[in-house]
Amino acid sequence: MTSTARSTPASTTQDSNKIPATLIAGDGIGPEIMDAVTAVLDALGAPFAWDRQHGGLAGIAEAGDPLPPATLDSIRRNRLALKGPLTTPIGGGFRSVNVRLREEFQLYANLRPAKTLVPGGRFDDIDLILVRENLEGLYVAFEHYIPIGDDPHAVAISSGVNTRDGSRRIVRYAFEQAVKRGRKKVTLVHKANVLKALTGVFLEAGQEVAREYQGRITCDDRIVDACAMQLVLNPWQFDVIVTTNLFGDILSDLIAGLVGGLGAAPGANIGDRAAIFEAVHGSAPDIAGKGIANPTALVLAAGLMLDHVGLTEQAEHLRRAIHLVLNQNRTRTGDLGGSASTGDFAQALIQRINAQR
Numbered sequence: 553m554t555s556t557a558r559s560t561p562a563s564t565t566q567d568s569n570k571i572p573a574t575l576i577a578g579d580g581i582g583p584e585i586m587d588a589v590t591a592v593l594d595a596l597g598a599p600f601a602w603d604r605q606h607g608g609l610a611g612i613a614e615a616g617d618p619l620p621p622a623t624l625d626s627i628r629r630n631r632l633a634l635k636g637p638l639t640t641p642i643g644g645g646f647r648s649v650n651v652r653l654r655e656e657f658q659l660y661a662n663l664r665p666a667k668t669l670v671p672g673g674r675f676d677d678i679d680l681i682l683v684r685e686n687l688e689g690l691y692v693a694f695e696h697y698i699p700i701g702d703d704p705h706a707v708a709i710s711s712g713v714n715t716r717d718g719s720r721r722i723v724r725y726a727f728e729q730a731v732k733r734g735r736k737k738v739t740l741v742h743k744a745n746v747l748k749a750l751t752g753v754f755l756e757a758g759q760e761v762a763r764e765y766q767g768r769i770t771c772d773d774r775i776v777d778a779c780a781m782q783l784v785l786n787p788w789q790f791d792v793i794v795t796t797n798l799f800g801d802i803l804s805d806l807i808a809g810l811v812g813g814l815g816a817a818p819g820a821n822i823g824d825r826a827a828i829f830e831a832v833h834g835s836a837p838d839i840a841g842k843g844i845a846n847p848t849a850l851v852l853a854a855g856l857m858l859d860h861v862g863l864t865e866q867a868e869h870l871r872r873a874i875h876l877v878l879n880q881n882r883t884r885t886g887d888l889g890g891s892a893s894t895g896d897f898a899q900a901l902i903q904r905i906n907a908q909r
Protein backbone atom coordinates (compact mmCIF):
# COMPACT_ATOMS: atom_id res chain seq x y z
CA MET A 553 0.00 0.00 0.00
CA THR A 554 1.05 3.59 -0.17
CA SER A 555 3.00 4.81 2.79
CA THR A 556 2.33 8.51 2.51
CA ALA A 557 1.05 8.81 6.05
CA ARG A 558 4.14 7.11 7.38
CA SER A 559 6.76 8.70 5.17
CA THR A 560 5.83 12.26 6.10
CA PRO A 561 4.57 12.16 9.66
CA ALA A 562 3.22 15.51 10.72
CA SER A 563 3.38 14.88 14.43
CA THR A 564 5.44 13.12 17.02
CA THR A 565 4.80 11.72 20.46
CA GLN A 566 7.00 11.56 23.51
CA ASP A 567 7.69 7.94 22.68
CA SER A 568 9.26 8.15 19.26
CA ASN A 569 8.69 4.42 18.65
CA LYS A 570 4.95 4.93 18.75
CA ILE A 571 2.89 5.92 15.73
CA PRO A 572 0.31 8.55 16.65
CA ALA A 573 -3.11 7.70 15.24
CA THR A 574 -6.60 9.09 15.73
CA LEU A 575 -9.18 6.67 17.06
CA ILE A 576 -12.91 7.26 16.62
CA ALA A 577 -14.95 4.53 18.32
CA GLY A 578 -18.11 5.45 16.39
CA ASP A 579 -21.80 4.82 16.94
CA GLY A 580 -23.97 1.75 17.50
CA ILE A 581 -21.73 -1.34 17.62
CA GLY A 582 -18.68 0.94 17.15
CA PRO A 583 -17.52 1.12 20.79
CA GLU A 584 -17.98 -2.65 21.32
CA ILE A 585 -15.98 -3.70 18.29
CA MET A 586 -13.39 -0.96 18.81
CA ASP A 587 -12.73 -2.24 22.36
CA ALA A 588 -12.17 -5.68 20.90
CA VAL A 589 -9.84 -4.32 18.21
CA THR A 590 -7.68 -2.22 20.52
CA ALA A 591 -7.29 -5.17 22.92
CA VAL A 592 -6.22 -7.37 20.00
CA LEU A 593 -3.78 -4.75 18.72
CA ASP A 594 -2.30 -4.42 22.22
CA ALA A 595 -1.74 -8.17 22.35
CA LEU A 596 -0.08 -7.95 18.96
CA GLY A 597 2.20 -5.18 20.18
CA ALA A 598 1.03 -2.79 17.44
CA PRO A 599 2.83 0.49 18.13
CA PHE A 600 -0.06 2.92 17.78
CA ALA A 601 -0.43 5.80 20.25
CA TRP A 602 -4.19 6.37 20.14
CA ASP A 603 -5.56 9.87 20.17
CA ARG A 604 -9.22 9.21 21.05
CA GLN A 605 -11.72 11.56 19.40
CA HIS A 606 -15.48 11.75 18.95
CA GLY A 607 -17.52 11.62 15.76
CA GLY A 608 -21.08 10.92 14.57
CA LEU A 609 -23.81 10.79 17.21
CA ALA A 610 -21.16 10.63 19.93
CA GLY A 611 -19.67 13.83 18.48
CA ILE A 612 -23.06 15.54 18.72
CA ALA A 613 -23.51 14.33 22.31
CA GLU A 614 -20.01 15.37 23.41
CA ALA A 615 -19.26 18.43 21.29
CA GLY A 616 -22.51 19.40 19.56
CA ASP A 617 -21.06 18.47 16.17
CA PRO A 618 -20.98 15.13 14.28
CA LEU A 619 -17.49 16.07 13.13
CA PRO A 620 -15.97 18.24 15.89
CA PRO A 621 -13.00 20.49 15.02
CA ALA A 622 -10.84 18.62 17.58
CA THR A 623 -11.41 15.39 15.64
CA LEU A 624 -10.45 17.04 12.35
CA ASP A 625 -7.35 18.60 13.94
CA SER A 626 -6.30 15.25 15.32
CA ILE A 627 -6.52 13.55 11.91
CA ARG A 628 -4.76 16.50 10.27
CA ARG A 629 -1.91 16.08 12.77
CA ASN A 630 -1.65 12.30 12.75
CA ARG A 631 -2.52 11.64 9.10
CA LEU A 632 -3.71 8.25 10.24
CA ALA A 633 -7.00 7.12 11.79
CA LEU A 634 -8.94 4.02 12.75
CA LYS A 635 -12.65 4.70 12.69
CA GLY A 636 -15.73 2.84 13.89
CA PRO A 637 -19.00 3.21 11.97
CA LEU A 638 -20.82 6.52 12.18
CA THR A 639 -24.60 6.80 11.98
CA THR A 640 -25.97 9.03 9.23
CA PRO A 641 -29.62 10.09 9.20
CA ILE A 642 -31.52 8.94 6.09
CA GLY A 643 -33.27 11.57 3.96
CA GLY A 644 -32.88 14.79 5.99
CA GLY A 645 -30.51 15.59 8.83
CA PHE A 646 -26.78 16.21 8.75
CA ARG A 647 -24.60 15.24 5.82
CA SER A 648 -22.73 11.92 6.05
CA VAL A 649 -19.70 12.37 8.29
CA ASN A 650 -17.93 9.68 6.30
CA VAL A 651 -18.38 11.64 3.09
CA ARG A 652 -17.23 14.84 4.82
CA LEU A 653 -14.08 13.14 6.11
CA ARG A 654 -13.28 11.82 2.65
CA GLU A 655 -13.70 15.29 1.18
CA GLU A 656 -11.85 17.12 3.96
CA PHE A 657 -8.75 14.94 3.61
CA GLN A 658 -9.14 14.23 -0.12
CA LEU A 659 -9.22 10.50 0.53
CA TYR A 660 -9.69 9.68 -3.14
CA ALA A 661 -9.22 5.92 -3.01
CA ASN A 662 -11.37 3.43 -1.17
CA LEU A 663 -9.71 0.04 -1.05
CA ARG A 664 -11.98 -2.87 -0.22
CA PRO A 665 -10.47 -6.33 -0.33
CA ALA A 666 -12.77 -9.36 0.04
CA LYS A 667 -11.23 -12.71 0.84
CA THR A 668 -12.91 -15.93 1.93
CA LEU A 669 -12.32 -16.39 5.66
CA VAL A 670 -14.47 -19.43 6.36
CA PRO A 671 -14.41 -22.13 3.68
CA GLY A 672 -17.54 -24.09 2.82
CA GLY A 673 -19.82 -21.13 2.26
CA ARG A 674 -21.76 -20.45 -0.89
CA PHE A 675 -18.59 -19.18 -2.61
CA ASP A 676 -15.16 -20.57 -1.79
CA ASP A 677 -11.71 -19.15 -2.47
CA ILE A 678 -12.81 -15.60 -3.15
CA ASP A 679 -9.93 -13.16 -3.25
CA LEU A 680 -11.03 -9.89 -4.81
CA ILE A 681 -9.94 -6.30 -4.45
CA LEU A 682 -12.40 -3.52 -5.15
CA VAL A 683 -11.08 0.01 -5.61
CA ARG A 684 -13.78 2.65 -5.39
CA GLU A 685 -13.38 6.29 -6.41
CA ASN A 686 -14.20 8.09 -3.20
CA LEU A 687 -14.73 11.80 -3.99
CA GLU A 688 -16.59 12.23 -7.26
CA GLY A 689 -19.63 10.86 -9.09
CA LEU A 690 -23.09 11.23 -7.62
CA TYR A 691 -21.61 11.55 -4.14
CA VAL A 692 -20.81 15.21 -4.74
CA ALA A 693 -24.53 15.50 -3.93
CA PHE A 694 -25.34 18.54 -6.08
CA GLU A 695 -28.99 17.95 -5.34
CA HIS A 696 -32.12 20.01 -5.28
CA TYR A 697 -35.89 19.83 -5.56
CA ILE A 698 -38.22 21.69 -7.87
CA PRO A 699 -41.61 22.37 -6.25
CA ILE A 700 -44.75 21.97 -8.32
CA GLY A 701 -48.08 23.12 -6.96
CA ASP A 702 -48.23 22.24 -3.28
CA ASP A 703 -45.59 19.51 -3.51
CA PRO A 704 -42.19 20.98 -2.53
CA HIS A 705 -40.46 17.74 -3.59
CA ALA A 706 -42.28 17.17 -6.87
CA VAL A 707 -39.02 16.88 -8.83
CA ALA A 708 -35.64 15.78 -7.48
CA ILE A 709 -32.49 16.60 -9.38
CA SER A 710 -28.97 15.35 -8.78
CA SER A 711 -25.86 16.02 -10.86
CA GLY A 712 -22.80 13.77 -10.80
CA VAL A 713 -19.26 14.95 -11.43
CA ASN A 714 -16.45 12.76 -12.73
CA THR A 715 -13.23 14.37 -13.86
CA ARG A 716 -10.61 13.01 -16.21
CA ASP A 717 -7.93 13.70 -13.60
CA GLY A 718 -9.90 12.03 -10.82
CA SER A 719 -10.59 9.02 -13.05
CA ARG A 720 -6.95 8.71 -14.06
CA ARG A 721 -5.87 8.99 -10.43
CA ILE A 722 -8.16 6.22 -9.17
CA VAL A 723 -7.41 3.85 -12.05
CA ARG A 724 -3.68 4.42 -11.59
CA TYR A 725 -4.10 3.66 -7.87
CA ALA A 726 -5.87 0.39 -8.79
CA PHE A 727 -3.10 -0.62 -11.19
CA GLU A 728 -0.43 0.24 -8.61
CA GLN A 729 -2.25 -1.93 -6.05
CA ALA A 730 -2.38 -4.72 -8.64
CA VAL A 731 1.38 -4.45 -9.18
CA LYS A 732 2.15 -4.31 -5.44
CA ARG A 733 -0.08 -7.23 -4.57
CA GLY A 734 0.96 -9.44 -7.48
CA ARG A 735 -2.41 -9.28 -9.21
CA LYS A 736 -2.95 -10.06 -12.88
CA LYS A 737 -6.00 -8.14 -14.07
CA VAL A 738 -7.86 -4.89 -13.51
CA THR A 739 -11.51 -4.58 -14.59
CA LEU A 740 -12.93 -1.09 -15.23
CA VAL A 741 -16.62 -1.01 -14.25
CA HIS A 742 -18.85 1.71 -15.70
CA LYS A 743 -22.20 2.49 -17.31
CA ALA A 744 -20.85 4.30 -20.32
CA ASN A 745 -23.57 2.89 -22.60
CA VAL A 746 -26.18 5.09 -20.85
CA LEU A 747 -24.28 7.68 -18.77
CA LYS A 748 -22.07 8.43 -21.73
CA ALA A 749 -20.49 11.57 -20.30
CA LEU A 750 -20.44 10.85 -16.56
CA THR A 751 -19.04 7.34 -16.73
CA GLY A 752 -17.69 7.58 -20.29
CA VAL A 753 -14.92 9.86 -19.09
CA PHE A 754 -13.98 7.32 -16.42
CA LEU A 755 -13.80 4.51 -19.00
CA GLU A 756 -11.81 6.62 -21.45
CA ALA A 757 -9.30 7.78 -18.83
CA GLY A 758 -9.10 4.25 -17.43
CA GLN A 759 -8.26 2.71 -20.79
CA GLU A 760 -5.61 5.35 -21.30
CA VAL A 761 -3.95 4.52 -17.95
CA ALA A 762 -4.25 0.78 -18.67
CA ARG A 763 -2.02 1.19 -21.72
CA GLU A 764 0.85 2.23 -19.41
CA TYR A 765 0.64 -1.18 -17.74
CA GLN A 766 0.33 -3.25 -20.93
CA GLY A 767 2.36 -6.44 -20.73
CA ARG A 768 2.32 -6.36 -16.93
CA ILE A 769 -1.35 -6.19 -15.91
CA THR A 770 -4.21 -7.01 -18.24
CA CYS A 771 -7.28 -4.80 -18.35
CA ASP A 772 -10.89 -5.35 -19.38
CA ASP A 773 -14.13 -3.53 -18.72
CA ARG A 774 -17.73 -4.37 -17.73
CA ILE A 775 -21.00 -2.52 -17.58
CA VAL A 776 -21.98 -2.34 -13.91
CA ASP A 777 -25.24 -4.29 -14.08
CA ALA A 778 -23.68 -7.15 -16.02
CA CYS A 779 -20.76 -7.05 -13.60
CA ALA A 780 -23.13 -7.49 -10.65
CA MET A 781 -24.61 -10.60 -12.27
CA GLN A 782 -21.20 -12.01 -13.19
CA LEU A 783 -19.92 -11.42 -9.66
CA VAL A 784 -22.63 -13.78 -8.47
CA LEU A 785 -22.35 -16.34 -11.30
CA ASN A 786 -18.56 -16.52 -11.49
CA PRO A 787 -16.71 -14.21 -9.11
CA TRP A 788 -13.40 -16.00 -9.74
CA GLN A 789 -13.08 -14.34 -13.17
CA PHE A 790 -12.36 -11.03 -11.38
CA ASP A 791 -9.16 -9.93 -9.71
CA VAL A 792 -9.02 -6.16 -9.12
CA ILE A 793 -12.14 -4.09 -9.88
CA VAL A 794 -12.00 -0.31 -10.16
CA THR A 795 -15.11 1.81 -10.46
CA THR A 796 -16.80 5.11 -9.76
CA ASN A 797 -18.14 6.12 -6.35
CA LEU A 798 -21.76 4.89 -6.27
CA PHE A 799 -21.11 1.68 -8.25
CA GLY A 800 -18.19 1.01 -5.91
CA ASP A 801 -20.40 1.47 -2.87
CA ILE A 802 -22.91 -1.05 -4.18
CA LEU A 803 -20.46 -3.61 -5.55
CA SER A 804 -18.35 -3.56 -2.38
CA ASP A 805 -21.34 -4.68 -0.32
CA LEU A 806 -22.00 -7.33 -2.97
CA ILE A 807 -18.46 -8.72 -2.71
CA ALA A 808 -18.70 -8.56 1.10
CA GLY A 809 -21.70 -10.87 0.68
CA LEU A 810 -19.54 -13.31 -1.31
CA VAL A 811 -17.25 -13.78 1.69
CA GLY A 812 -19.84 -14.17 4.42
CA GLY A 813 -21.26 -10.71 4.91
CA LEU A 814 -20.38 -7.30 6.23
CA GLY A 815 -18.81 -8.62 9.42
CA ALA A 816 -15.76 -9.67 7.41
CA ALA A 817 -15.18 -6.74 5.04
CA PRO A 818 -12.55 -4.08 5.80
CA GLY A 819 -11.97 -0.79 3.99
CA ALA A 820 -9.25 1.82 3.68
CA ASN A 821 -9.75 5.44 2.63
CA ILE A 822 -6.47 6.64 1.17
CA GLY A 823 -5.30 10.10 0.18
CA ASP A 824 -2.00 11.91 -0.12
CA ARG A 825 -2.50 13.74 3.19
CA ALA A 826 -4.14 11.10 5.37
CA ALA A 827 -5.51 7.58 5.51
CA ILE A 828 -8.58 6.41 7.43
CA PHE A 829 -9.25 2.73 8.05
CA GLU A 830 -12.70 1.34 8.81
CA ALA A 831 -15.07 -1.58 8.34
CA VAL A 832 -17.35 -1.52 5.29
CA HIS A 833 -20.39 -2.06 7.52
CA GLY A 834 -22.33 0.60 9.40
CA SER A 835 -23.33 1.09 13.03
CA ALA A 836 -25.76 -1.89 12.98
CA PRO A 837 -28.34 -0.35 15.33
CA ASP A 838 -30.32 -3.62 15.30
CA ILE A 839 -27.60 -5.43 17.29
CA ALA A 840 -25.89 -2.51 19.07
CA GLY A 841 -25.25 -2.96 22.78
CA LYS A 842 -25.85 -6.72 22.68
CA GLY A 843 -22.19 -7.71 22.59
CA ILE A 844 -22.72 -9.98 19.57
CA ALA A 845 -21.24 -7.91 16.71
CA ASN A 846 -18.43 -9.42 14.70
CA PRO A 847 -15.27 -7.33 15.16
CA THR A 848 -13.45 -9.11 12.29
CA ALA A 849 -14.02 -6.40 9.67
CA LEU A 850 -12.55 -3.72 11.93
CA VAL A 851 -9.68 -6.03 12.96
CA LEU A 852 -8.94 -6.57 9.26
CA ALA A 853 -9.11 -2.80 8.73
CA ALA A 854 -6.49 -2.44 11.46
CA GLY A 855 -4.48 -5.02 9.47
CA LEU A 856 -4.68 -2.77 6.41
CA MET A 857 -3.52 0.09 8.63
CA LEU A 858 -0.49 -1.97 9.70
CA ASP A 859 0.23 -2.69 6.01
CA HIS A 860 -0.05 1.01 5.31
CA VAL A 861 2.58 2.00 7.86
CA GLY A 862 4.88 -0.76 6.64
CA LEU A 863 4.29 -3.25 9.47
CA THR A 864 3.38 -6.06 7.09
CA GLU A 865 4.70 -8.80 9.35
CA GLN A 866 2.40 -7.76 12.21
CA ALA A 867 -0.46 -7.49 9.73
CA GLU A 868 0.20 -11.04 8.49
CA HIS A 869 0.43 -12.27 12.08
CA LEU A 870 -2.97 -10.74 12.74
CA ARG A 871 -4.56 -12.22 9.61
CA ARG A 872 -3.12 -15.66 10.44
CA ALA A 873 -4.61 -15.46 13.95
CA ILE A 874 -8.03 -14.57 12.49
CA HIS A 875 -7.81 -17.54 10.12
CA LEU A 876 -6.94 -19.93 12.97
CA VAL A 877 -9.62 -18.64 15.33
CA LEU A 878 -12.30 -18.95 12.66
CA ASN A 879 -11.21 -22.28 11.21
CA GLN A 880 -9.38 -24.20 13.96
CA ASN A 881 -11.01 -22.92 17.15
CA ARG A 882 -14.18 -22.47 15.11
CA THR A 883 -14.95 -19.49 17.32
CA ARG A 884 -17.41 -17.44 15.28
CA THR A 885 -19.95 -14.74 15.92
CA GLY A 886 -23.62 -15.13 14.97
CA ASP A 887 -23.33 -13.53 11.53
CA LEU A 888 -20.89 -16.33 10.57
CA GLY A 889 -23.13 -19.02 12.01
CA GLY A 890 -21.47 -19.29 15.43
CA SER A 891 -22.49 -18.29 18.94
CA ALA A 892 -19.40 -16.41 20.19
CA SER A 893 -19.83 -12.95 21.65
CA THR A 894 -17.69 -10.02 20.49
CA GLY A 895 -15.61 -10.46 23.66
CA ASP A 896 -15.23 -14.26 23.23
CA PHE A 897 -13.96 -13.72 19.72
CA ALA A 898 -11.47 -11.06 20.82
CA GLN A 899 -10.20 -13.30 23.65
CA ALA A 900 -9.72 -16.22 21.26
CA LEU A 901 -7.76 -13.94 18.92
CA ILE A 902 -5.59 -12.67 21.76
CA GLN A 903 -4.80 -16.25 22.84
CA ARG A 904 -3.86 -17.18 19.27
CA ILE A 905 -1.64 -14.13 18.93
CA ASN A 906 0.13 -14.95 22.19
CA ALA A 907 0.49 -18.61 21.18
CA GLN A 908 2.08 -17.65 17.84
CA ARG A 909 4.96 -15.84 19.48
Ligand code: NAI
Nearest residue numbers: 637638639640650814815832833834835836839845846887
Ligand atom coordinates in the same frame (compact mmCIF):
# COMPACT_ATOMS: atom_id res chain seq x y z
P1 NAI B 1 -25.17 -1.78 8.67
O1 NAI B 1 -23.94 -2.18 7.95
O2 NAI B 1 -24.99 -1.04 9.94
O3 NAI B 1 -26.04 -3.08 8.99
C1 NAI B 1 -26.55 -3.93 7.97
C2 NAI B 1 -26.83 -5.34 8.56
O4 NAI B 1 -25.58 -6.00 8.79
C3 NAI B 1 -27.53 -5.29 9.91
O5 NAI B 1 -28.43 -6.38 9.99
C4 NAI B 1 -26.41 -5.46 10.90
O6 NAI B 1 -26.80 -6.07 12.11
C5 NAI B 1 -25.43 -6.35 10.15
N1 NAI B 1 -24.04 -6.07 10.57
C6 NAI B 1 -23.31 -4.97 10.25
N2 NAI B 1 -22.12 -5.02 10.83
C7 NAI B 1 -22.07 -6.17 11.52
C8 NAI B 1 -21.09 -6.78 12.35
N3 NAI B 1 -19.89 -6.22 12.56
N4 NAI B 1 -21.38 -7.96 12.93
C9 NAI B 1 -22.57 -8.55 12.74
N5 NAI B 1 -23.54 -8.02 11.96
C10 NAI B 1 -23.30 -6.84 11.36
O7 NAI B 1 -26.05 -0.94 7.65
P2 NAI B 1 -27.34 -0.04 7.91
O8 NAI B 1 -28.22 -0.69 8.92
O9 NAI B 1 -27.85 0.24 6.56
O10 NAI B 1 -26.79 1.32 8.49
C11 NAI B 1 -26.80 1.69 9.86
C12 NAI B 1 -26.14 3.05 10.01
O11 NAI B 1 -24.74 2.97 9.70
C13 NAI B 1 -26.72 4.14 9.09
O12 NAI B 1 -26.82 5.33 9.84
C14 NAI B 1 -25.66 4.30 8.01
O13 NAI B 1 -25.65 5.58 7.46
C15 NAI B 1 -24.40 4.01 8.79
N6 NAI B 1 -23.28 3.54 7.96
C16 NAI B 1 -22.03 3.99 8.28
C17 NAI B 1 -20.93 3.55 7.60
C18 NAI B 1 -19.58 4.05 8.01
O14 NAI B 1 -19.43 4.66 9.06
N7 NAI B 1 -18.57 3.82 7.21
C19 NAI B 1 -21.05 2.60 6.47
C20 NAI B 1 -22.40 2.14 6.25
C21 NAI B 1 -23.47 2.62 6.96
Ligand code: MG
Nearest residue numbers: 801802805832
Ligand atom coordinates in the same frame (compact mmCIF):
# COMPACT_ATOMS: atom_id res chain seq x y z
MG1 MG C 1 -21.78 1.42 1.62
